[in-house]
Every structure is written in C-alpha cells, then in structure tokens.
Amino acid sequence: HPTADVVALDRDPERARLLLPPGSPVAVRQTPAELAGWQPDLVILALKPQVLGAALAEFIPLLRGALVISVAAGVGLSRLGELLGGHRRLVRAMPNLPVVVGQGMTTLYADSPAAADVAACTAVFDAVGQSAWVASEGQIDAATAIAGSGPAYFLALVEQLAKAGEAEGLPAELAQHLASRTFIGAASLLQQDGRPAATLKAAVCSPRGTTEAGLAVLEQPDALPRAVAASVRAAHQRAVELADA
Ligand SMILES: NC(=O)C1=CN([C@@H]2O[C@H](COP(=O)(O)OP(=O)(O)OC[C@H]3O[C@@H](n4cnc5c(N)ncnc54)[C@H](OP(=O)(O)O)[C@@H]3O)[C@@H](O)[C@H]2O)C=CC1
Numbered sequence: 001h002p003t004a005d006v007v008a009l010d011r012d013p014e015r016a017r018l019l020l021p022p023g024s025p026v027a028v029r030q031t032p033a034e035l036a037g038w039q040p041d042l043v044i045l046a047l048k049p050q051v052l053g054a055a056l057a058e059f060i061p062l063l064r065g066a067l068v069i070s071v072a073a074g075v076g077l078s079r080l081g082e083l084l085g086g087h088r089r090l091v092r093a094m095p096n097l098p099v100v101v102g103q104g105m106t107t108l109y110a111d112s113p114a115a116a117d118v119a120a121c122t123a124v125f126d127a128v129g130q131s132a133w134v135a136s137e138g139q140i141d142a143a144t145a146i147a148g149s150g151p152a153y154f155l156a157l158v159e160q161l162a163k164a165g166e167a168e169g170l171p172a173e174l175a176q177h178l179a180s181r182t183f184i185g186a187a188s189l190l191q192q193d194g195r196p197a198a199t200l201k202a203a204v205c206s207p208r209g210t211t212e213a214g215l216a217v218l219e220q221p222d223a224l225p226r227a228v229a230a231s232v233r234a235a236h237q238r239a240v241e242l243a244d245a
C-alpha cells in the first residue's frame with residue numbers, strides 16, 4: 001500500500017533485500033526486538049509450520065493490537081492463539097506461489113472476524129491475485145491441497161509432457177518449450193474465455209482425432225482421475241498432520 005509503513009523481518013536481511021525491487025520503501029530488519037515500541041496494524045507470519053512453536057514467542061510484544069495473518073499450512077487458529085500468548089485477532093491464509101506475478105489464489109478463514117479485518121485481509125491478498133473466504137476452518141486444509149500445492153501439480157504435468165515429447169522423438173529443448181507454452185496458452189484461454197475447463201477441453205477434441213485418443217488413455221479411471229484424487233488426498237492429509245508438527 002503506497003501510504004503504509006512496511007517492514008520485513010528476516011533472519012537473513014541481506015537475502016531479503018535482494019528479493020525487493022530497487023528503491024523499495026520496505027525496511028528490512030532481522031529480529032522483532034529491533035522493532036520494540038512499534039505497533040503494526042497488520043502482521044503476516046510466513047514461517048514454516050515446524051518452526052512456529054519455537055519462533056513465535058519473541059513476536060508476542062510486537063503483535064499486541066495487530067491483525068495477525070498466518071500462512072502456515074495446517075496450523076490451526078487455536079494453536080496459533082496459544083503460541084501467541086492468547087492473541088485472538090487471527091486469520092489463516094493459504095496463498096500460492098503465483099502471488100509473485102500477481103496471479104495468486106488465496107483462501108482465508110477467521111472465527112467471526114470484524115468486517116474491517118475481513119476488508120483488510122481481502123485487500124492484502126487481492127493486491128497479489130484473487131482471494132476467497134471459506135466457511136469453516138477445515139476447508140483451509142482442503143484448499144491448501146488444491147490451490148496452495150496446486151501450482152506444483154500443473155508444473156509436474158508440464159515436466160511429464162516435455163519428457164513424453166522427448167520420448168516421441170522431439171529434441172529436449174523443443175519439447176520443454178512446447179509443453180510450457182501449451183500450458184501457458186491453455187491457462188490464458190481458460191482465463192480469457194470464461195467457459196469451464198471441461199467445455200474448452202471438448203473444443204480441442206476433433207471427432208475421432210488425436211486428442212480423443214490421448215484423453216481416452218489419460219482419463220481412464222486408474223490414470224489421471226485416480227492420480228489426482230490420491231495426490232490431493234495426500235496433500236490434505238499432510239496439512240492435517242502439520243497441525244501437530
Ligand atoms: N511455498 C508455497 O507455495 C507456500 C507456502 N506457504 C506457507 O508459507 C510458509 C513458508 O513456507 P516457504 O516459504 O515455502 O518456506 P521457506 O523455507 O522458503 O521460508 C521459511 C522462512 O522462515 C525463516 N525461518 C526459519 N526459522 C526461523 C526462525 N526461527 N525465526 C525466523 N525466521 C525463520 C526461513 O529462514 P531460513 O531460510 O534462514 O531458514 C525462511 O526465510 C509455510 O508455513 C508454508 O506452509 C503457504 C502457501 C504457499
């Protein structure tokens with residue numbers, strides 16, 4: 001936000017500065033103690049679930065009065081509240097990696113949040129893509145398995161498509177280029193056209209053509225449908241496990 005004072009805390013401030021664009025007004029500090037006396041309105045905790053338990057105590061003095069957003073996969077509001085000394089103005093967010101190019105999809109949940117807090121969180125995550133609030137905390141873990149981890153699934157498919165292209169006789173570099181441009185093109189089409197994926201998929205299939213032949217294999221119940229369902233189930237399960245990490 002152009003008028004906000006933004007401070008990034010990172011154990012390695014030099015590395016953090018390298019992530020900021022030249023001339024960025026964001027200040028970088030190493031420890032919460034360096035911000036003693038400052039009362040931020042909004043704090044985003046972007047630590048791994050496994051380190052939250054050990055790391056959060058030193059943040060408690062900084063957070064008084066702040067709206068706190070955690071992006072940690074799996075870690076529930078009740079545990080976050082305990083780790084933050086009973087802090088209650090808490091929101092769970094699950095963004096995804098495309099936030100770095102302004103195309104993120106973030107899922108949000110809080111227990112009975114104030115309207116102003118909903119508006120503040122929505123503004124933060126809409127600035128880097130789109131956001132959606134879910135009705136129950138459990139849905140955040142399911143959304144993590146879809147949108148949080150999802151970019152990696154699609155990128156894994158691009159990898160496999162490129163490998164398959166190579167196996168069919170294309171040069172490796174060309175196969176990679178074809179696979180990634182096809183992925184980007186299909187995603188742009190989905191975005192701009194507005195019709196559901198199933199409808200656009202049907203538009204690619206010429207009667208008795210090549211796509212039908214490919215999909216007949218890919219969409220066998222034991223192939224893509226099973227692999228995707230099992231992968232999402234494993235990611236969802238892992239989010240639930242991380243609650244106790
Ligand atoms: N990657 C993704 O696409 C998404 C990740 N998330 C969530 O974001 C969080 C971060 O994940 P991710 O960015 O992938 O992980 P990273 O390991 O890249 O980032 C974790 C950061 O926390 C720092 N850190 C570790 N221990 C401490 C500590 N004790 N005190 C202060 N800082 C510490 C790490 O520093 P150092 O490198 O020095 O260890 C690192 O900068 C996780 O909770 C994850 O669930 C949510 C949505 C999507």
Ligand SMILES: O=C(O)[C@@H]1CCC=N1
Pocket residue numbers: 073144148149
């Ligand atoms: O892999 C993870 O645990 C995190 C959460 C969603 C994406 N990355």
